[in-house]
Amino acid sequence: MANSLALLATFALLFITAIQAADPELISDFAVPEGADEGKVDGVFFTYTGLRGGAPSSTTGLGRKSVSIKEFPALNGQGVSLELLEFAPGSVNVPHTHPRGGEVLFVVEGALTVGTVDGNGKLYKNVVQKGDVFVFPKGLPHYQANFDKNNKAVVVSAFGSSNAGNVALPKNLFGSNIPDEVLGKAFKISPDTIQQLRNAQN
Structure with missing residues (x-):
């Protein structure tokens, strides 16, 4: 009996955790911002024009424009969002x-080398070209790289969430306050190398 209760409690905890990890479910057709009059909502509310003109370039060569609940409130409760990415030649x-x-x-233009790593450390990579689609499963580490020296991508x-989040591994590991001793043991690297990696995140 005790084992059955423990098993039931474990399943209940997993179920609650899974529910809390998903976008909240709507109990109406759509969600309007607090204080807004739903009766005055029109097609403008469901339109986002922020991608006009493309994604701004950056010092890394990767331009990005996110369309999440923060930028586009009509996504609230819809469980979707998107991002426009423009890769200069050689950017990652x-x-x-x-x-x-x-x-x-x-892929709208150009070609990219993409890859994702599963829980066992296996890399799944491919070169995707204009018109191709690639899926990155939720929570798995992944990357994209434009190795073309002449053309942008x-x-x-x-995303299957109105706010999927973005955890950049170099910055979140070496730009954080994780103790050097922990990083050194985890990556089997010297204190000097850790400092170089920390400095690179600034």
């Missing part, structure tokens, strides 16, 4: 994860 989107949503990447990524 560093290894990262999205803890709250899977990602589907669609443009992609649109859709």
